[in-house]
């Protein structure tokens with residue numbers, strides 16, 4: 001099986017939307033509180049051999065290293081679970097760090113949905129080239145009775161942002177949707193890297209051709 005380079009994924013969204021719960025669900029297949037909360041997130045991940053924690057400087061944020069088999073390829077991911085209340089400078093640093101982004105909102109919190117578009121703008125402002133790989137996740141779908149954001153609204157916003165959309169629950173995780181969202185983001189990052197690699201190769205071939213043409217013109221004149 002081919003081994004691929006590391007993919008860096010950052011999870012963004014308003015405080016309380018369930019970013020940590022989604023990351024823990026993805027890494028451990030368990031809900032964040034299915035373990036002794038006094039032991040904390042660290043222990044959940046450390047107790048599980050599929051996810052290991054890389055310490056970060058800010059105690060509010062966490063980075064995890066994880067390997068998964070995606071489309072018959074071993075992909076190593078570094079996942080940054082950002083703190084929901086970062087300032088702009090911290091956010092920009094995380095945007096520069098990441099290759100791909102999960103933007104999360106809570107379907108029971110319209111305010112969190114309204115924060116998605118500004119987050120997307122930040123990605124587009126900071127990242128070069130634009131068209132940043134990202135997925136949109138509407139979390140807490142188990143709380144349908146207190147829903148404030150319709151599924152079609154999420155779908156529409158994702159279409160505007162040209163990205164995949166998942167409505168899911170870190171709590172229930174029906175159909176493995178949480179893992180599917182992370183895996184799709186990895187695929188998207190790899191697709192974009194492949195396209196950029198080709199474009200770079202094409203442009204260097206063009207430069208070589210131009211140099212040869214210049215030389216030939218000089219020689220023949």
Ligand SMILES: Nc1nc2c(ncn2[C@@H]2O[C@H](COP(=O)(O)OP(=O)(O)OP(=O)(O)O)[C@@H](O)[C@H]2O)c(=O)[nH]1
Nearest residue numbers: 014015016017018019020021083084140169170171
């Ligand atoms: N019902 C339900 N509750 C959830 C779900 N995901 C997270 N929660 C709860 O929502 C609260 C916030 O979850 P966190 O994972 O800490 O949210 P966060 O986005 O990481 O929050 P910050 O670290 O403050 O930015 C916790 O009480 C979770 O138990 C979900 O899918 N369904």
